[in-house]
Amino acid sequence: xxxxxxxxxxxxxxxxxxxxxxxxxxxxxxxxxxxxxxxxxxxxxxxxxxxxxxxxxxxxxxxxxxxxxxxxxxxxxxxxxxxxxxxxxxxxxxxxxxxxxxxxxxxxxxxxxx
Amino acid sequence: xxxxxxxxxxxxxxxxxxxxxxxxxxxxxxxxxxxxxxxxxxxxxxxxxxxxxxxxxxxxxxxxxxxxxxxxxxxxxxxxxxxxxxxxxxxxxxxxxxxxxxxxxxxxx
Numbered sequence: 001x002x003x004x005x006x007x008x009x010x011x012x013x014x015x016x017x018x019x020x021x022x023x024x025x026x027x028x029x030x031x032x033x034x035x036x037x038x039x040x041x042x043x044x045x046x047x048x049x050x051x052x053x054x055x056x057x058x059x060x061x062x063x064x065x066x067x068x069x070x071x072x073x074x075x076x077x078x079x080x081x082x083x084x085x086x087x088x089x090x091x092x093x094x095x096x097x098x099x100x101x102x103x104x105x106x107x108x109x110x111x112x113x114x
Numbered sequence: 115x116x117x118x119x120x121x122x123x124x125x126x127x128x129x130x131x132x133x134x135x136x137x138x139x140x141x142x143x144x145x146x147x148x149x150x151x152x153x154x155x156x157x158x159x160x161x162x163x164x165x166x167x168x169x170x171x172x173x174x175x176x177x178x179x180x181x182x183x184x185x186x187x188x189x190x191x192x193x194x195x196x197x198x199x200x201x202x203x204x205x206x207x208x209x210x211x212x213x214x215x216x217x218x219x220x221x222x223x
Contacts, residue, residue, distance in 0.1 A: 031209055042215035043157075043201065050209065090156060096209040101164075102147055103203070103211050105156040 002027045006091050006106035013081055013113055021076045021109050023091030031094045032074035033058070033103070034066065036087040043090065049074055050096065081113040116140045118214035120202050125220045126192055134187045134200050134217045142207025148176050148187045149201040151216070157201055161187070189219075197221045 004025045013019055025032065033048035035058075045058030049068040063085055065077040074093075078085060091106040118138045126132040138146070145164040149157035163169055163178035163185060175188040189196055202214040 033211065035213075043213040045211075045213075048210055056210075088154070092211070094205075094209075094211070101145055101205065102159045102162055104159075108154075108156050110154075 002104065004091055004093050004104050004106040006089075006109050008109060009107060010110050011112070013111070015082055015113055016080050019078050019081060019111075021078075021089060021091075021111070023074045023076065023093075023106055024072050025074075025093040025104070026072065027093065027095070027104065028071065029093035029104075030071070030096045031103075032068065033092045034064070034074070034076045035090045035092065036060065036085075037090065038087050046076065046089075081111075083113045085111065086113050087111060116204075116206065116212050118202055118204060118212060120200075120214045120217045122215070123218045123220070125222060128192055128194060128221055128223050130192050131188065131190050132192060132219065134189075134202075134219065136185045136187070136202030136214055138183050138185070138202070138204050138212075138214070140204045140206045140212050143180060144205040144207065144209060146176075146178055146185050147203045147205070147211075148174075148185075149203065151199045151201060153199075160200075192221050194221050194223065 007022045034046040035043040044060045047066040049055045089109045092103040094103045148160040151157040161176040168177045173190045178185045199216040201216045
């Protein structure tokens, strides 16, 4: 089954403790992206990647890091989480070719930083 | 810059028809997408337009005018389960997705 898998689904952590949210897709997609969603603000892009070793900042990259060492994986790293990073996070992937061009989303990760 | 606009909220009655508008200004265009998102859940794909005109999929239709930078999503025979947010997104020349703020639709009995 074609899917984007995020882990964990829920995470409560403390300020300053490094964490990684994993994202993996099994559709051989070139494009992957991370978003955060806060009440009333819609999806805001954090980082995106067009292929292995190619990453670009989105609209809200501060406090986040990403890497794209393999095509299927695109982890989101919070080196020193702060309470303002409490949010619902989504990973998405898509092909850059015409067939099935839509973005496929992971189930989401609800992060709470206390 | 890149900008996508949608109404923040809409309300409609069960069984009625509702049209959700989207206007966009992006760096290039490689398609316009509509997604449905229920609270706390992932967005799910509804429709895709890359050429001008209407695409119909059951109770949902989407229209695109590239010259006007305009699209709409039409929902017919509204059901209570259609209460959700509807997101308009454009894939730009760089193949990156730009999302609008979403329209929260409430369907009343």
